[in-house]
Every structure is written in structure tokens, then in C-alpha cells.
Amino acid sequence: MTLTDLLLQQTINGLSLGAMYALLALGFTLVYGILELINFSHFNVFMVGSFIAMGVLQMFGLTGQDVILTGLPLVMVLLVTFAVTMVASGLIGVAIERLCLRPLRNVKGPAAMITTIGVSYILFNIILLSVGAEARNYPNPMPNVRLHINGAVLDIRVLLIWGVALVLMAGLYVFVQKSRLGKAMRATAQDAEAARMMGVDVDKVVVMAFFLGSALAGAGGLIFGLYYNFTSFIIGFTAGLRAFTAAVLGGIGNVPGAMVGGLIIGLIEALGGQIAGAWTDVIIFSILVLVLVFKPSGLFGRVAPNKS
Amino acid sequence: MSNALAVLTRPIAWIPEARRRQLGLALLIAAAMLFPVLHDNDADIDSMANAAAYATLALGLNIVVGFAGLLDLGYAAFFAIGAYTYGILSSFQLQPPWTEFWEPFRWLGLVSRMAGDGDAFVVHFTLSFWLALPISAAFAAFWGVMFGAPTLRLRGDYLAIVTLGFGEIVPIVVRNWSDLTNGAAGLNGVAAPHLFGWSFGVDSTPYYYVAICMVALLVFISLRLRDSRIGRAWMAIREDEVAAAAMGVDRTKFKLLAFAIGAAFAGMTGVFYVAKLQTATPEMFGFPVSVMILVMIVFGGIGSVWGVVLGAFILQLLQSWWLEDLTGWLNALGRVVHNAWLQQVDLAPSIELIFGFILVGMMLFRRDGLIPATRPQAALTFEQQHAEIRRGGFTDLKLQGLGGDVRTGAAALEVKGVTVRFGGLTALNAVDIVVPNGGVVAVIGPNGSGKSTLFNAITGLVPTESGSIRFHGEEIMHLPPHTILAKGIARTFQNLRLFPNLTVMENALIGQHARLTTGVFKAIFRPPATRAEEVGARVWAMEVFAIFGNRLTPRVGQMVSGLSYANRRRIEIARALASRPRILLLDEPTAGMNPAETLELAEQIKSLNGLGLTVLLIEHKLDVVTTLADTVYVLDHGEVIAQGTPAEVRRDEEVLRAYLGRNAQAAAAGVTA
Numbered sequence: 010m011t012l013t014d015l016l017l018q019q020t021i022n023g024l025s026l027g028a029m030y031a032l033l034a035l036g037f038t039l040v041y042g043i044l045e046l047i048n049f050s051h052f053n054v055f056m057v058g059s060f061i062a063m064g065v066l067q068m069f070g071l072t073g074q075d076v077i078l079t080g081l082p083l084v085m086v087l088l089v090t091f092a093v094t095m096v097a098s099g100l101i102g103v104a105i106e107r108l109c110l111r112p113l114r115n116v117k118g119p120a121a122m123i124t125t126i127g128v129s130y131i132l133f134n135i136i137l138l139s140v141g142a143e144a145r146n147y148p149n150p151m152p153n154v155r156l157h158i159n160g161a162v163l164d165i166r167v168l169l170i171w172g173v174a175l176v177l178m179a180g181l182y183v184f185v186q187k188s189r190l191g192k193a194m195r196a197t198a199q200d201a202e203a204a205r206m207m208g209v210d211v212d213k214v215v216v217m218a219f220f221l222g223s224a225l226a227g228a229g230g231l232i233f234g235l236y237y238n239f240t241s242f243i244i245g246f247t248a249g250l251r252a253f254t255a256a257v258l259g260g261i262g263n264v265p266g267a268m269v270g271g272l273i274i275g276l277i278e279a280l281g282g283q284i285a286g287a288w289t290d291v292i293i294f295s296i297l298v299l300v301l302v303f304k305p306s307g308l309f310g311r312v313a314p315n316k317s
Numbered sequence: 318m319s320n321a322l323a324v325l326t327r328p329i330a331w332i333p334e335a336r337r338r339q340l341g342l343a344l345l346i347a348a349a350m351l352f353p354v355l356h357d358n359d360a361d362i363d364s365m366a367n368a369a370a371y372a373t374l375a376l377g378l379n380i381v382v383g384f385a386g387l388l389d390l391g392y393a394a395f396f397a398i399g400a401y402t403y404g405i406l407s408s409f410q411l412q413p414p415w416t417e418f419w420e421p422f423r424w425l426g427l428v429s430r431m432a433g434d435g436d437a438f439v440v441h442f443t444l445s446f447w448l449a450l451p452i453s454a455a456f457a458a459f460w461g462v463m464f465g466a467p468t469l470r471l472r473g474d475y476l477a478i479v480t481l482g483f484g485e486i487v488p489i490v491v492r493n494w495s496d497l498t499n500g501a502a503g504l505n506g507v508a509a510p511h512l513f514g515w516s517f518g519v520d521s522t523p524y525y526y527v528a529i530c531m532v533a534l535l536v537f538i539s540l541r542l543r544d545s546r547i548g549r550a551w552m553a554i555r556e557d558e559v560a561a562a563a564m565g566v567d568r569t570k571f572k573l574l575a576f577a578i579g580a581a582f583a584g585m586t587g588v589f590y591v592a593k594l595q596t597a598t599p600e601m602f603g604f605p606v607s608v609m610i611l612v613m614i615v616f617g618g619i620g621s622v623w624g625v626v627l628g629a630f631i632l633q634l635l636q637s638w639w640l641e642d643l644t645g646w647l648n649a650l651g652r653v654v655h656n657a658w659l660q661q662v663d664l665a666p667s668i669e670l671i672f673g674f675i676l677v678g679m680m681l682f683r684r685d686g687l688i689p690a691t692r693p694q695a696a697l698t699f700e701q702q703h704a705e706i707r708r709g710g711f712t713d714l715k716l717q718g719l720g721g722d723v724r725t726g727a728a729a730l731e732v733k734g735v736t737v738r739f740g741g742l743t744a745l746n747a748v749d750i751v752v753p754n755g756g757v758v759a760v761i762g763p764n765g766s767g768k769s770t771l772f773n774a775i776t777g778l779v780p781t782e783s784g785s786i787r788f789h790g791e792e793i794m795h796l797p798p799h800t801i802l803a804k805g806i807a808r809t810f811q812n813l814r815l816f817p818n819l820t821v822m823e824n825a826l827i828g829q830h831a832r833l834t835t836g837v838f839k840a841i842f843r844p845p846a847t848r849a850e851e852v853g854a855r856v857w858a859m860e861v862f863a864i865f866g867n868r869l870t871p872r873v874g875q876m877v878s879g880l881s882y883a884n885r886r887r888i889e890i891a892r893a894l895a896s897r898p899r900i901l902l903l904d905e906p907t908a909g910m911n912p913a914e915t916l917e918l919a920e921q922i923k924s925l926n927g928l929g930l931t932v933l934l935i936e937h938k939l940d941v942v943t944t945l946a947d948t949v950y951v952l953d954h955g956e957v958i959a960q961g962t963p964a965e966v967r968r969d970e971e972v973l974r975a976y977l978g979r980n981a982q983a984a985a986a987g988v989t990a
Contacts, residue, residue, distance in 0.1 A: 047474045109677055119388045120680045122474060123615060126390075127676025130608065134670035246604065250485065253478060287493045294482035301475050302467045 014160030019279040025167050025236055027275020028174035032229035033252035034259070034267035035181060036102075036222025042198040042262035043218050044114075049125040050105050051226055052249030053132035058098040058227030059240040060136060063147060065090045071148035074238060078150040086150055091173065094231050095224035101132075102223025103216055111212070129245075136242040144241040147234035170232050177228055178268050181221060185264055190217055198262060247290070251278065254297040260307030269308065349529050353522045361638070363521040368633035369528030370590055375613040375629040376535040376622065377582025382611070383620030383690065384548060385575035386555025387469070388477040390607055391484020395580035397491060397602035398460050399453035399587025401498060404597040406444035407508040410499055413440050446510035449588045457584025458577040465576035469569060484607050488599040503598030510592050517592075524593045531589065532626060535582055538841055539622045542578070545840035545851075546826075546833045551575055552620075553816055553827045560814035563776055565802035565831030565896060574837070605669065612672045615679050618686025627687055635671070640664045691818060691876070701871040728787075729754040729900055729931045730775070730806070735784035735794075737767075737774050737955075744770040746955045747784065752900065757922075757932045759942045759963075762952035763975060768935045769811050771952070772902050775933075776808050777801045789899070803831040805899035809889040809906060811935070817878035821869060821888055824877055825858035828895030861891045864921055882909050887918075900931040907938055919944050939967075951975065 033055055040048045069086050070076070078086060105128050113121045154165040185191040190213070196204040197214045205211050233248065234240045255274040259266025274293060282289045300307060332340055353362050374396060381389045405411060406427075415430050415438035422428045426443065433439035444452070468479045491498045498504065509517045510527070517523045542548045550571045553561035562568050591597045609632070617628025644664045651659025679686065730752040737745040745767045752758045760768050773779040775786055777798040786794040793801055807828070816824050833854060839847045862869040865887045872880060877888060886906060893901055906922070907915040919941050926932050926945070936942050942949060943963040951959040951966055953975040959966055966972055 045474070047478055109681065112681055116684070118386070119382075119473065119477070120684055122388065122477060123611070124677050124680040126608065126611070127673045127678075127680065130669060130673030130676065134667065134673060138667060138670065250478075250482065257475075257478075287489065290489055291486050294486050297482050298468065298479055301471055301479055305471065305475065 011160060015283070016280070017158060018161040019283060020276065021161060021163055021167060023276035023279030024272060025170050025275070026278055027255075027272035028170055029229050029232045029236070029271075030248070030252045030255045030274050031268045031271025032174055032177060032225045032232070033248060034256040034271045035178070035264065036226045037253050037256040038259075038261055038264060038267040039194075039218040039222040041256070043194065043201070043215060044110075044121075046110070046121050046125070047253070048222075049122070049249075050128035050132065051102075051125075051222065052245040053129045053136075054098055054101055054105075054223045054245075055226040055230045055233075055248060055252075056240075056242060056245035057101060057132050057136060057230070058094055058223075059230030059234045059244065060140065060145075061097045061227065062090055062094040062231035063145065063234060063240060065093050066148035066150070069148075069150075071150050073146055074149045074153075076148075076150055077152050079152055083150060083152075087169075091228060091231060094227045098227025098230070099220040099224035102219040102226075105223075106216060106219040111215075133242060133245065140242060142242065144239045147238050147240055149235055149238055151235070166235055170236060173228065173232065177225060181225070182264060184221075190214070194218060250297075251293055254293055254300075257297060257305075258300050258307055260309040263307065263309050266307055266309035346533075350526075353525055359521050362525050364634060364637040366521055366525040366528045366593065367637065368630045369525070369532050370586055370593075371610065371613060371633050372532045372626045372629035373528070373535050373586045373589075374583055374610045375617070375625040376532070376539050377579040377586070378610050379614050379620065379622065379625045380539065380542070380551075380582070381575050381579035383614060383625070384543060384555065385551040385572060386473070387572060387575060388473060389480045389576075389579070390477050390604075390611070391480040391482070391487070392579070392583060392610055393602045393604070393606035394464075394484045394487035395457040395461060395583035396587045396590070396606065397487050397599075398580075399457045399584030400591040400597050400602065401491065401504070401587070402453040402456050402584070403444065403446070403449040403588040404504040404507045404591045405497065406442045406449065407446070407592075408504055408506050409441060410504055411440070411442060411497070414438070415440055443508065446508070446588065446592050447512075449592075450585050453584040453588045454581040455584075457587070458581040461576040461580030462573050465573050469572040469576070481604070481607075484604060488603050491599040491602070498597075498599075501599060503596050504591075505596050507591050507595045507597065509595060519595075524589075528589060531585065536622055536626060541841045541843060542837070543622065545843075545847075546830060546835040547571070547574070547837060547840045549819075549823060549827050550830055552819060552823070553830075556816035556818060557814050559778065560810070560816065561827070562798040563778065563802060563808060563810075563814075564827050564892065565799045566827070567797070567799045578837070609672060612675055614686075616675050616686060618688045618690055619684075620690035621686060621688045624686050624688035624690065631687075632672075632675075636665075636668050640668060727754050728752065729756075729789060730933065731785075731787040732771070732775065733785045733787070735771075735774055735786060736782045737770055737779055738782055744779075744955050745774060745781075748952070748955070748957055750950050750957070752931060752933050753947075755926070755929055755931055756947045757926050757934065757945050759934045759936055759946035759949045760952060761936065761939070761942060761949060761966075766952040766975075767955040768952055769904055770955075772808055772904055772933075772935065775801075775902065776806060799831065802896055802898075805897075806902065807893035807896045807898035807900075808902035809886075809893055809904055811904040811908065813885055813889060815877045815885055815889055815892070818876060820874055820876055821862075821880070822855065822858055822873040824888055824892045825861060825895040826854055828892035829854050829857065830896075832897055858891075858895055861894045864894070864925070865891065883911075883914050886910065894925070898930070900933060901925070903932065903934045903936075905935050905937060907936065907941055915941060939963075 033051070036051045036054075037048065040046055040051070066086070071086075109124050109128055110121055113124060149166070151166050151169065156163040156165075185194060193204065193209045194214050194217065196207070196209055197211055201211055204214075229248075230240070233244060251274050252271065255270035256267045257270070258273060259268070259270030277293065277296070278289055281292050285292055329337070352365060356362070374392070378389065378392045381387050381392070412431070412433060414433070419428050419430075419440050423430060426445065429441045429443050430438050431441040464480070464483050468476055471479065492501050494500075509519070510523075511517070512523070550561070550566045553564065553566050554568055554571060558568060590601075613628040613632050614625045615628075616632060617626065618624030644662065647662050647664070648660050651657070651662070685691070728751050730750075732748060732750040734747045734749060735745055736743065736747055748767070748771060750758070750760070750771070760771065762768055770779060774781050777793075777796055777800075781794055784794070785792060788804055788806060791804070793804060793806075816827065819827070833850055835847050835850060859870065859873070862873065868884060869887060869891060872884070877885060880888070886909070890903065890906060903922070907918055910918065915938060922932060922934075922945055932945070934942070934945065946963055949961065949963050949966045950957055951969070951972045958971045958975060959969040961969070
């Protein structure tokens with residue numbers, strides 16, 4: 010494999026990882042934009058989402074990578090799996106907001122953030138105790154078609170990941186920009202009090218942010234499984250931290266910023282991983298620290314003003 | 318039952334109240350000392366020693382999270398740094414070739430010469446456990462400062478995620494820097510502590526006593542720091558960072574100090590932990606450990622010294638004793654009722670799930686923890702509440718050291734051509750204001766005219782674009798807020814920025830921060846000079862409270878958040894006065910007060926000015942302005958549109974236009990005439 014091929018291959022890999030991080034980063038950004046809360050439970054909503062999707066695929070009788078579907082059955086299975094996973098994950102997010110975070114909405118200090126850490130820990134351990142510690146082989150019904158571009162390989166699964174991520178992100182963007190509720194979300198992010206006085210139902214907006222963010226995290230969890238062919242209780246932590254870095258890099262609170270930030274982090278992981286190996290995480294965290302210290306508004310700036 | 322309880326608790330009533338605390342402490346110490354003697358079970362003593370080690374970690378994190386309010390999610394990193402410092406310097410991990418360079422270290426007993434491959438000799442590090450405790454503490458504190466310095470300026474929630482990142486980086490470094498740390502396999506053969514030639518070995522009892530002593534030491538340090546100038550500065554930062562800076566607290570310095578001391582506690586504990594286990598692996602210091610320590614302080618009570626110790630012991634013993642017992646009972650029950658699931662269930666792995674529920678449950682239902690940090694306040698007596706209001710005695714008021722400036726006509730504060738912009742908005746445009754020594758100057762103007770921005774610019778809270786601000790001839794523009802306060806400029810805020818969860822007295826003591834000198838060592842050892850300084854600070858605070866008669870004096874022990882609006886305004890003025898300012902900046906001091914209270918406060922301000930305190934005042938009530946001010950400046954759209962005596966300004970056409978609009982001018986002329 011030549012250097013160009015290697016670069017091309019790692020760019021393909023990086024874009025796939027990046028699409029996954031971007032989906033996850035959107036959840037951080039939506040909630041942070043509105044509540045100024047770092048939602049640590051998001052890490053493990055992603056992980057739970059990947060197990061929910063595994064359950065759905067298993068219900069279709071898929072257990073490993075040996076059953077290959079094509080044509081309409083494949084499309085239907087994937088559509089149903091994505092839909093069920095996203096709704097279920099979204100509902101988990103809504104439940105977290107209603108049960109654990111809404112009572113703390115007006116409490117100053119770190120109480121809400123500590124609660125999200127607790128929730129994250131609960132999700133993590135529920136999966137650990139019920140599913141076990143070993144990584145699970147992920148059902149994957151997609152045909153193993155590989156396109157060769159010079160020396161690099163483009164798997165059909167990668168194309169699917171790109172396609173799904175693109176559709177979801179475009180959908181979210183249009184929703185936030187064009188819809189009535191999207192406009193209410195943006196208004197609440199700017200100034201919750203003013204939005205409330207203008208008749209925006211802030212509770213509804215917060216619920217929507219949690220639902221959408223968690224649904225996208227669930228989709229991300231499914232993509233993780235399809236991409237790596239495994240899932241485990243432990244995947245939320247690292248992916249979550251990287252996705253959070255992506256959100257900060259793009260300017261937390263900024264929806265397009267989170268997408269671009271996700272792609273950049275994915276590329277850094279794939280390309281940097283070739284050079285830095287085990288130290289890649291150190292590089293990514295250093296980016297997080299440097300961005301926060303020198304340009305806390307990120308590459309594209311915050312949408313919401315600083316409400317300090 | 319209740320009768321039996323009453324009989325049992327009756328002896329407590331015989332003990333004088335003042336002695337109960339001491340007696341409780343003595344009993345606690347006796348119990349801790351006797352435990353290994355009375356309960357001769359090595360495994361249980363070992364559990365207690367571990368619990369004590371976690372208590373020291375919780376005490377350290379409590380300084381960072383509880384006192385200074387900085388949420389640190391990577392605290393275990395410092396635990397790791399301390400642990401590996403001792404582990405590497407007391408094991409066979411590093412074996413550099415022997416050279417002359419090591420001779421002095423061998424003489425000090427830090428290394429020994431050891432036969433290596435062939436004829437060559439290599440160095441064997443033999444750092445003593447007792448020496449490693451302070452060394453690792455200092456080294457961890459150094460890294461605390463290194464991690465903290467770039468990040469402490471971040472908002473609190475960003476700090477949490479950055480510390481989480483650091484907490485992850487340290488184990489990654491440990492895992493991958495195999496030459497130094499032996500990587501994932503871990504350090505082995507770490508030396509056990511020696512005392513007078515006797516090795517602790519693997520017997521739990523000596524470790525238990527060391528751990529108990531460490532807990533006692535760190536509880537003592539925590540309590541001493543909490544009740545000192547240092548602890549008050551931390552709590553001020555926790556309550557309101559901006560107000561803390563305006564009251565003279567150097568935010569960066571004190572946040573770093575909290576980080577460093579917290580890290581030092583963890584570094585020390587790391588040494589103990591590794592010496593006890595005689596091994597160290599990267600897994601011992603990951604995110605779950607940081608979370609566990611956080612759970613301990615949340616459970617015990619964030620900011621509560623005894624609470625976090627209790628929290629650490631309960632959770633550690635839950636993990637090592639009670640879950641096991643409970644599992645045994647459930648299994649036994651399962652055998653009785655022939656339930657297969659009950660027979661096999663093992664609760665031990667669910668400890669982290671329990672931790673998660675504790676975090677959420679405590680935050681939702683009992684945020685103050687088992688032992689809340691704030692003492693319940695004694696309510697005022699009926700007499701105190703209904704006492705006749707006295708207006709503040711300036712006759713018996715000494716107030717030496719306040720102002721004392723005579724009206725020389727020289728300028729105390731000179732603002733020249735100051736411009737402040739927020740993005741496209743010009744909040745102040747080339748504003749000139751002079752406050753003469755010993756004078757009272759008022760700034761008036763419509764809402765949004767830039768009055769509060771002017772105060773913020775003078776006190777260093779907003780950056781200025783151009784101009785100059787001189788205080789007694791010295792340029793103070795671009796100085797940090799705490800330095801400006803130290804120079805003698807104190808202020809109040811329009812929207813009240815008190816420290817709500819601290820007492821009235823504590824608020825006034827924080828006001829004196831810049832005038833007191835107690836540092837960390839004096840706070841811990843509390844020499845006579847420090848005691849005298851503390852007493853003096855309290856006396857001075859009472860003198861300042863007396864300005865407001867008996868409105869504040871009976872309430873000094875009350876939490877600020879529970880007081881009336883007018884009293885909170887008074888406390889803010891008292892807090893500013895406590896800093897012994899040469900000029901006092903009052904931002905709408907009578908806002909929200911009724912006419913009688915307004916009049917009272919105006920008189921008090923007048924009296925303070927009579928004592929030689931220079932005053933710069935923002936006020937909307939024109940009668941107050943007329944009574945107090947020698948000179949009035951009128952701001953509109955960030956520019957000075959008029960200045961002069963109150964009477965002159967009242968007649969000024971531009972002022973009338975700004976306040977009342979063009980057409981109302983004629984009508985208004987009749988009103989003001």
C-alpha cells in the first residue's frame with residue numbers, strides 16, 4: 010500500500026468515525042445550547058442505543074455476519090432497526106430529563122451535572138450486569154461488497170454510514186432552522202426567560218432537545234456496531250469524550266459546528282492513529298484543552314450568548 | 318422504646334454543651350485506636366485501612382469541589398502521580414548504571430548499589446516511605462498547578478470535562494511509558510514502609526494506624542483551612558466568582574491553591590496505597606476511582622469535612638463488608654425458600670450501580686449530604702426580631718482607618734476618556750469624571766446609559782478600550798479587580814452580589830481579605846499573631862455593622878440568603894466598608910428600599926463621608942442625590958451630557974431631554990422650578 014493509498018484509506022475510515030462522532034456531538038450541543046449543561050448520561054445513551062439496535066436485529070433472526078440480506082429486505086430491516094433504536098433511545102433521553110434533571114433545572118451549581126454522571130453510571134452498570142463484560146459480536150446483514158480505489162478499500166457499509174449520517178444531520182438542520190419548534194429551540198438557547206415570555210413552552214423545547222439528541226446517539230450506537238462488528242458496555246466513555254471534544258471544537262451550542270467538529274475528530278483519530286498509536290487519545294484531549302483555553306467559542310462560535 | 322432511648326441519652330445532658338464536641342472527638346479517637354486491638358481480624362482491619370485511605374482522598378477532593386467549588390472529575394490522576402512517584406523510587410523498576418553521581422544519594426540512604434549484569438553495578442532506589450509522603454505530596458501538587466494553570470480560567474462545567482480528560486491521559490501515559498512504569502503489567506516489588514528498622518510487611522495493623530493518623534492530620538488541616546482567610550476566599554469563589562474578585566480575592570491564585578492542596582492530599586494517599594499493596598497498576602487510578610471519590614463526598618456532604626470522612630467510610634465498608642454479608646444472607650434465604658436465583662445472587666458487582674443511584678438520589682433528595690456543611694442557624698429571639706430599630710450610632714463609632722481623607726480639592730479618582738465597547742455597542746464613549754478627595758459625586762442617567770459599566774470599568778471587571786483611570790495619581794486601568802480593591806476602591810453591585818450561603822459575618826470577613834495576611838501555613842498552625850488577626854477582623858466587622866445600628870448586629874451568624882432585601886443591601890455596603898476603602902462606589906444603594914429606609918441610608922452615607930470617606934454613587938432617586946452629592950454627572954448613551962451641582966444639573970436642558978423627552982421639557986421646567 011502506497012502512502013497515498015494509506016492516506017485515502019484512513020480518510021475513508023476517518024470520515025466514517027467522524028460521521029458517528031458528529032451524530033453523538035449533536036446531542037451534547039443541543040442540550041448544552043439550551044440548558045448549559047454537560048450531559049454525561051449522553052455517553053451511555055449511545056452505548057445503550059447500540060445494544061437496543063442489536064436486540065432489534067436479533068429479533069429479525071440475525072445473530073452474526075453470516076446471514077446476508079440484499080434488496081428490499083435489507084432496506085426494510087435497516088429502516089426498522091434505525092427507527093426503533095432512535096425512538097427507544099430518544100425516550101430514554103426524555104425519561105432522564107423528566108425524572109432526574111427537571112427537578113434540578115433551577116438549582117445552581119454542579120448538581121445537575123453530577124446527576125448526569127450518576128445516570129451515566131447507572132446505564133453503564135445496568136448493561137454490564139445484564140449483558141456481561143465481554144464484547145458482543147454484532148449482527149450485520151449487509152453484503153460484504155468492497156470497492157477498490159487504487160489500493161484503498163471502500164466498504165459498502167461505509168457508504169451506508171455516510172448516507173444515514175448525512176440524512177439525519179440534514180434532517181436535524183432543517184428541523185432546527187425551519188420548523189416552528191426548531192425556531193423555539195433556537196430562541197430558548199438565546200434567552201430562555203425571554204422565550205418563555207414570548208409564549209415558548211420551554212419544557213417542551215428541553216424535552217425535544219433530549220429526544221433528538223438521544224435519538225441521534227442511538228443511531229450512532231447502531232452505526233458503531235455495524236462499523237466495528239462488535240459492541241460492549243465500555244464503548245460509551247471514549248466515544249463520548251471524543252464526541253464532546255468535537256462539539257467543543259465546532260463551538261458548543263452550534264449545530265453545524267458539531268457536524269464539522271465530528272468529522273475533524275474522526276479524521277484526526279484515523280490519520281493520527283497511524284502515527285501516534287496509543288497516544289491518539291492524548292492528542293485528542295490536548296485539542297480539547299487547547300480549544301477550551303484559547304478559543305472557547307470553538308471554530309464556528311457559539312450560537313447562544315454567554316449567559317454568565 | 319422511646320423511654321429506653323431517653324434513659325440511654327440522658328447522660329448526654331449531664332455533659333456541658335461546650336464539652337460534648339470534645340468528648341465525642343475523644344471517644345472517636347479512642348475507638349479508632351482500639352479497633353485493631355478489640356477486633357483482631359486482619360481482613361477487617363485491612364478494610365478499615367482502605368476506608369481510611371479513601372477518606373483522605375475524599376478530604377482532598379472536598380477541598381477542590383466542596384470548598385472552592387471546582388468540579389474535578391480526574392482527581393485520581395494525582396493519586397496515580399503520588400503512587401507511581403513512590404513506586405518507582407522504591408522498587409527495582411529503574412536501574413541506571415552506577416556512577417559517582419549516585420554516591421551522595423547513597424550516603425543519604427535514597428539509593429543503594431546493587432550488582433547488575435556481569436561486573437557492572439546498578440542503582441537501586443530505596444526512597445523511604447516517610448520521606449516519600451511529603452515528596453509525593455509536593456510532586457502531585459506541582460502537577461496540580463501544571464494541570465490547573467491553563468484550565469482554571471474556564472467556566473466550571475468546562476473545567477469538569479477538562480479534568481476528566483486529564484484523568485484519562487495520566488493512566489494512558491502510565492500504560493504506555495513502560496520503561497518508567499512497567500506499563501499495564503504494573504510495578505511490582507514496591508518496598509513496604511520501615512519504622513526503626515522494622516518492616517510493616519503485609520500485616521494490616523500498622524497500615525491501619527498510619528491511615529488513621531493521615532485522616533486525623535488531613536481533617537485537622539481541612540478544618541483549619543476552612544475557618545481561615547484561605548477557606549473564606551475559596552468559599553467566596555464558589556459562591557460568586559465576580560464578587561470574590563471585586564472583594565480582593567485573587568481568583569487564579571486561590572483556585573490553583575485549592576487544586577494544589579487537593580492534589581497533595583491525593584499524592585500522599587497514593588504513596589500509602591502503593592506501599593500497602595506493594596504494587597501499582599494503571600487500572601487502580603482510572604475514571605471509576607475519581608467517580609467513587611466524588612460519590613463519597615456527595616454522599617457525606619459536599620464541603621463538609623466530617624461528612625466526607627463518614628461518606629468514605631460508609632461506602633468503602635459497604636463495598637468490602639456489608640454487600641458481602643447481604644449476599645450471604647440472600648443466598649441463605651434462597652436455600653431456605655428453594656429459590657435458585659436467590660441462592661446464586663452476588664451483590665458485590667453491583668457496587669457501581671449503587672454509586673450511580675447514590676449520586677442521583679442525593680442530588681434529587683438530599684443535596685447537602687449526610688452531614689450538611691452549613692450549620693443550622695439559631696433563629697432570632699422574639700426580642701431581637703421586635704427590637705426597636707436604632708439608627709446606627711456614629712457617636713460611639715470609632716471606625717479608625719476608614720477613609721480619613723480630607724477635602725483637599727485634589728482628585729481621588731480621575732476617569733479620563735474611557736471608552737468601553739461590547740461588540741458593536743459603545744457602552745461608554747470617552748467619559749471624563751473626577752471625584753475629589755473627600756467628596757460625594759453622583760452619576761445619574763436613564764437606564765442603559767452606561768452607569769454600571771462605568772463602575773465595572775473602574776473596578777476592572779470589564780476591559781476598557783482606551784483612556785485612563787487614575788486613583789490618587791496612580792494608573793489603575795488594566796489592573797485585575799482584586800488589586801484595584803487592595804488599592805482602596807470598594808464597590809457594591811446594583812443587583813446584589815453577596816455570598817448567599819455564607820453568614821453575614823463571613824461576608825464582612827471576606828471583604829477584609831486584602832487587608833489580612835494569613836497564608837496556608839499560618840492558617841494551619843494558627844500562631845498567636847494569626848489568632849489576633851482573626852479576632853481583630855471580627856471586631857472590625859462588628860464596628861462596621863454598628864453603622865447600621867442594631868439592624869445587622871444581631872444577625873451576624875445568620876445566612877445572608879435568609880435576610881430581607883434592605884438588610885442584604887446594607888450587608889453589601891458593610892462588606893465593602895470592611896475592606897477599609899478610600900473610596901466607596903455605590904451602585905443604586907437605595908434600590909428596593911422604602912422612603913424611611915432610604916432616608917436612613919442616605920444619612921448613614923452622609924455620616925461616612927463626614928468621616929472622610931470619598932463616595933461615588935449611582936442613584937435614581939433624585940432627592941437622595943440632592944441631599945448627598947456635591948457634584949452630579951449625567952450619562953446618556955455612554956456619554957457625559959452634563960455635570961455640575963445638583964441644582965445646576967436639574968436645570969440643564971439636555972438632562973431634561975434625556976430623561977423626559979423633547980416635548981416634555983416645557984412641562985418639566987415647571988416641576989423642577
